Amino acid sequence: MERVTMADVANKANVSKSTVSQYINNRFEYMSLETKKRIECAIEELNYQPNIIARSLKQKKTYTIGVIVANILHTFSTQVIRAIEDECQRKNVNVIVCNADDQPSKERKYIETLRAKQVDGLIIFPTGGNLDLYKKLEKSGYPLVFVDRTVENTDITSVLLDNEKASSLAVDHLVGKGYRNIAFLTTSIEMNITPRIERMDGFKKALQKHNLPLLEQLFAGEEIHKMQEKMHFMFSQDKVPDAIICGNDLTLLEVLKFCRKKALTIPTDVALVSIDEVSFSEIYNPPITVVTQPSYEIGTYAAQQLLQKADEHEKTEETIIRFEPKLVVRSST
Structure with a gap:
């Protein structure tokens, strides 16, 4: 079976390839509702699947980020991951989650593996045991955000509780x-x-x-x-x-x-x-x-920071962002 191309969709919808490309990348600003509907129907009728690899090569982005959690057993970790995934889903970015089990060697392996997969950036709950690798990523300007923890001798954006x-x-x-x-x-x-x-x-x-x-x-x-x-x-x-x-x-x-x-x-x-x-x-x-602690807000903010870094392709001023805790009184005290 021959692969359906973007040109096939364009011909079917009676639009240009660039218009189809804009549709696929969720750029609808200069597109009428009628045009959008025609492209949507053409894609469904032809069962068109975008060539993700070609798209990544052309735009130099994989629309995928990695999240490396120090210990996924913590409730806070799963809550933050949920928020990161939700925010990335809104931006059509995929998320790969890895669990380091509080082991620096495992964390290092995941960082190297995800970079080899050319993810657009990393959100890490750092074990703290890979300072040389953190600094290497920082020096290269690679999009990177820490959550829940800071690491001494780095200026990497860190999002955590007070x-x-x-x-x-x-x-x-x-x-x-x-x-x-x-x-x-x-x-x-x-x-x-x-x-x-x-x-x-x-x-x-x-x-x-x-x-x-x-x-x-x-x-x-x-x-x-x-x-x-x-x-x-x-x-x-x-x-x-x-x-x-x-x-x-x-x-x-x-x-x-x-x-x-x-x-x-x-x-x-x-x-x-x-x-x-x-x-x-x-x-x-x-x-x-x-x-x-506002876990969902922390995760959302971390994702926004990373996606901004990945889009801007430049090193921004790094900061430590702390969120406010809240006491909830119940019967155990």
Whole structure:
């Protein structure tokens, strides 16, 4: 079967090839509704499929971007990906999603693979372990946006939460409710992951603001498989936590497991605040107080920034953009 060409569509619709090209690229400004309808009918009748490879070669764009997520298990990651995909769909840009599993080697492989596929740009939740590669991309002017994290010694556009404020909101709320032995627990900080470090720093500063003692046994960044042991240690001290701030959704799950295993009643035995909304927080018994971040807005903004960079083909002034957290009070505090 012979391949249907753009010229065939143009002949069928009685228009020029350039007009068909404008239709395919969603440029309808100088096209009447009647012309648009004729082209649409011709494409459907002839079952025309645009030659994406030829289009990419001519326009030097693949209309595809890559998204490399540090850990797709985080609710925040999936929410941001959804927003990125929605924004790109509106602009007729395809999205390839890769999960690095918090492994720099896996992240590097995905960056190299996606660049080999000539994607128009990358949105990365960086592991932080590929500084040389980040700087190489930055120096070349390759369209690149970081989400959720910053990387020292780079000036790459980064879109993330005001993490210190998120912790401060949680501490302020708990102190206002009368809690004093407040613990903070998050996932491992060994890789200096931005939100984990900043949220812990915000916790420490908030305690200091309220003239509360900073007890080393009541804050930690631990691997998931060590969290139960860490919480057992926290609750075996003279000063037992009367409230816990969970640094992210994965930590919240571990804390809830521990409370159930030890038959701790929330909030009677220990109050609970989680940074980041999770799907079950409103229906859990009791409903969980959270500090939310505008995940969809963050993802949308990141996509807009990347698509702008890809369209302009020039290096723009790089900035760190932070979004505001919001406290949602429920019955766990």
